[in-house]
Amino acid sequence: MAWTDERVETLKKLWTEGLSASQIAKEMGEGVTRNAIIGKVHRLKLSGRATPSRPPRPRAKPAPKPRVTTAAPRTTTAPAPTREAPIAPPPLEPTPLPSGEFATVLTLTNHICKWPIGDPTSHDFRFCGRKSKAASPYCDAHASQAYQPQSRRRRRGPESATAALDALANARRKSV
16 A cells, blocks of 8 residues: 555545544555554654544542441450461572572572562572472562462441442432
């Protein structure tokens, strides 16, 4: 497909009218693709379109805040939180391999901790190099940092569930 002066003028006219590259490609036909249109627009350094090709989206109204009702405090006591053993901070210094060198991308194996240490763009970037778990890419210390247990969800009381249901009912009434 060759860009003739006539095609370039048609492209400029349709672009300033606000048509998208896909719409212009359909209009011009004859094997003109959307990418060809985009490339030519950039080479011609055409400015942005005069009007948007899509109508603006209507903005959604913010959801009304649910009313909070106060209820009598519960008399039951919550169970005491269990304390887990503190996790030892992972080692910050890499361990040299038996050859005396530090672990790099080229020397990593399935049994070496792949925890990155340092800035990857610097010449002294290394990996941890300690022995990793059988099914993990990290040593015990780095695995404890990488795979933290998910916190338990707190069960909401019945008063917060009632407030949520009231808010939904109010929203439905307003939308009808």
